[in-house]
Amino acid sequence: MDVSSSLQQQRIIVEQLRREAAVDRQTVSESCAAMIRYITQHEQEDYLLTGFTSQKVNPFREKSSCTWHRIA
Known part of the structure; x- marks a missing residue:
């Protein structure tokens, strides 16, 4: 490795x-408070908490029942 490429790498x-x-940095307590605030504000839209209306x-329901055919 020559000096010019090493110097370029150091500049990068x-x-x-x-x-x-x-x-910009945030403290962990500020980040946790922001996450809790977001979760609380959006919990009514969370299907893991409220479930699906039908x-x-x-989107995770089984599309069709699993069937198999016996080949004779």
Whole structure:
């Protein structure tokens, strides 16, 4: 590896580190509070909590019964 490519690689790393250092950070407690707030606000839309109004709107229902045919 020559010096110019090594220098270019180091510049790329420094730029990446500068971008990472500029990222806005939140404390864990702030992030948890925001997640709890979001979950609480959207729990009525969560089918895992409320279930489906009918099986017709359930995308996970079995489409058809499983059948097998005996080949003679």
